[in-house]
Amino acid sequence: MSDTKHHFSYGEDYLTAGIAIKIAQGEIKGIISQSSRAKIQQSRRVVENIVEKGDPVYGINTGFGPLCTTKISKEETNILQNNILQSHSVGVGEPIDLEIAKLMLILKVQSLSKGYSGIAEETLDRILYHIDNDIIPIVPSQGSVGASGDLAPLSHLFLPLIGLGKVSHKKEIISTAELFKKTGKQPLDLGPKEGLALINGTQFIAAHAVQVIAKLHNCLSQADIIGAMMIEGLQGSIKPFYKELHQLRPFKGNIHVASRVKSMLKGSEIMEDHTDCDRVQDPYSLRCIPQVHGASRNAWLHLKELLEVELNSVTDNPIIINEDLTISGGSFHGQPLAMAIDYACLATSEIGSISDRRIYLALEGNSPGVPKLLMEDTGINSGYMILQYTTAALASENKGLCFPSSADSIPTSLGQEDHVSMGSIGGRKALRVLDNLEKILAIELLTAAQAFEFRKPLKSGIILDEIHKKIRTIVPFADKDRVFADDIEKGIEMIKNKTIIEVANQVSQKEKLSLETQFSNEFEVY
Known part of the structure; x- marks a missing residue:
């Protein structure tokens, strides 16, 4: 790790449970290095090129789950990413502990900073803002089946990025709209694949x-x-x-x-x-x-x-290996x-x-x-x-x-996630x-x-x-x-x-x- 006493470099340093907890408790600051940012930028360019070319790639210019054969136009790809956060925010039950929600943010940044997800730097920087300022999204405890990622809890976790949902701010639970009034922040305009990259993953289970x-x-x-x-x-x-x-x-x-x-x-x-x-x-x-x-x-x-x-x-899924290879696999399976x-x-x-x-x-x-x-x-x-x-x-x-x-499994997504x-x-x-x-x-x-x-x-x-x-x-x-x-x-x-x-x-x-x-x-x- 680059200076174990003060900094952890997401995407490069080796993360353990103990280090994740120290980041969550403010004992270590997580950063994204320039070398990691270069990988993130390259992965983002690949996604943008896919959109320009129009070749169908799951979740970038197609629908989700059983809608994977539905083609999405170039003009609608951004709407698709906002919609997925909203449609998948179906969690119920008492909110999870705030430290677990913060750990989810930390673990997600670690995964996305590897540079295989096509996420935008601006999006990652906004997540870091939440971590560093202890502005933690409110996430319901129930609703994930633990495959295709922890879809519902991760959707709730990232609703604040687009101005929705609720957060804990200075020991008070407020709407994201109210948070934006207090801080002057604006909703992000998620680009192609970003919504999917945010909610596909095992960060609820792992946290x-x-x-x-x-x-x-x-x-x-x-x-x-x-x-x-x-x-x-x-x-x-x-x-x-x-x-x-x-x-x-x-x-x-x-x-x-x-x-x-x-x-x-x-x-x-x-x-x-x-x-x-x-x-x-x-x-x-x-x-x-x-x-x-x-x-x-x-x-x-x-x-x-x-x-x-x-x-x-x-x-997450699909994985952006390089310009010529994207893989729709199952690494989100818990x-x-x-x-x-x-x-x-x-x-x-x-x-x-x-x-x-x-x-x-x-x-x-x-x-x-x-x-x-x-x-x-x-x-x-x-x-x-x-x-x-x-x-x-x-x-x-x-x-x-x-x-x-x-030991249990119940098929979802009209059998696509069986x-x-x-x-x-x-x-x-x-x-x-x-x-x-x-x-x-x-x-x-x-x-x-x-x-x-x-x-x-x-x-x-x-x-x-x-x-x-x-x-x-x-x-x-x-x-x-x-x-x-x-x-x-x-x-x-x-x-x-x-x-x-x-x-x-x-x-x-x-x-x-x-x-x-x-x-x-x-x-x-x-």
């Missing part, structure tokens, strides 16, 4: 996948830490995390998780206190953390690798991401499922020194009993959301499952911290001890019933804000400890 990558990474990292704290609280064994075991079944995710958890348990007095106990092995929810968390890590890695291909690809998103959705649900089992295990009172329901005076107090009802409900809801969206990916639905669904997972992990964090308390005055490893201290500055120990919903809200905030990750990183740096594994770069960088 959701960007957030899935970021949120799932956060949850996976914290699930390992919380699981390690629960092992301490319930005096589980450290042996299932030995590298000697995992080298005999060397899945990358398993090795990574086992190494991280073992490093957090290193030097623990709690571990040493039960070295000679007569328990042979722990329940699966403790013993199989490397296998279950590790499998979800592998799913995350798979989606990350596929997403990075997509973020650096051209996904299937490559749709299937991986469904896989990641299942992986997300499974982290919540095993977390709920650890919470239940903590309440049973079968670990020496830890009272039933994690409270000494029960009967008059219910302790942490009902918190697990919530995680059971959330885990069950997630299981119901795991049916793969990509197989679609439904990846747009999968992306939205995966984020719902992640939202539930954050809540489950928040409750396990509270539960693990409560169990951990009963091990005092014994100390854990320095990382977990410092994390526990931090938790206690936010949520106190519970010796009697209280409104636990308030605790849960604080726990959710800790999960979303990466509180315990920050503590772990600070302690690691200060004490020169390492949570690194041989796969740390693959699993920690996105």
Whole structure:
């Protein structure tokens, strides 16, 4: 990348989920270099020449979908591009999150700046204006089937270019007409192919996948830490995390998780206190953390690798290769991401499922020194009993959301588009499952911290001890019933804000400890 701290060059630099989020959050500025502009200009000239010659090329001088055999005159090509944005703006439902809409803009500029789409520089510069000034179009969440691109959401995304639709401007939702009055901007007059280039693509699916990558990474990292704290609280064994075991079944995710958890348990007095106990092995929810968390890590890695291909690809149609070659293909089809998103959705649900089992295990009172329901005076107090009802409900809801969206297809466009990916639905669904997972992990964090308390005055490893201290500055120990919903809200905030990750990183740096594994770069960088 050309100066990774300040600038990202669209169409040239390698885009990742992390970089896309930093651009969206204003930490990096996206620019279009002169060399990319030269490619864009050349591609635009090819489109203009096609119009002049009059040879039929899909979407440039023909109708769309089943109307691909309908010839459009030279004089009507511009009207065609404006019409497609309007006719395809059929989205319904609640608007998507503004950051996702902004990510869609960023991902679309990256794809169009490759110079194979015939887009005009002026159009790209107007999109950059929206990104740089945080003027974000309002996009309905429903209506895309994830093939022939995310047509409906992308149409809504780009209505403001022609003076239509609504935008979020300075935390207020206003019409584009009102925005133009405030800013003095004028609608663009889209040229041949531009409308089609704007709405053909997978940017709705990909923008959701960007957030899935970021949120799932956060949850996976914290699930390992919380699981390690629960092992301490319930005096589980450290042996299932030995590298000697995992080298005999060397899945990358398993090795990574086992190494991280073992490093957090290193030097623990709690571990040493039960070295000679007569328990042979722990329940699966403790013993199989490397296998279950590790499998979800592998799913995350798979989606990350596929997403990075997509973020650096051209996904519209037709593709302008050169003066003599335009190809009407299917690079807008969302299937490559749709299937991986469904896989990641299942992986997300499974982290919540095993977390709920650890919470239940903590309440049973079968670990020496830890009272039933994690409270000494029960009967008059219910302790942490009902918190697990919530995680059971959330885990069950997630299981119901795991049916793969990509397993379905309903023909559209009078049969011209006879197989679609439904990846747009999968992306939205995966984020719902992640939202539930954050809540489950928040409750396990509270539960693990409560169990951990009963091990005092014994100390854990320095990382977990410092994390526990931090938790206690936010949520106190519970010796009697209280409104636990308030605790849960604080726990959710800790999960979303990466509180315990920050503590772990600070302690690691200060004490020169390492949570690194041989796969740390693959699993920690996105």
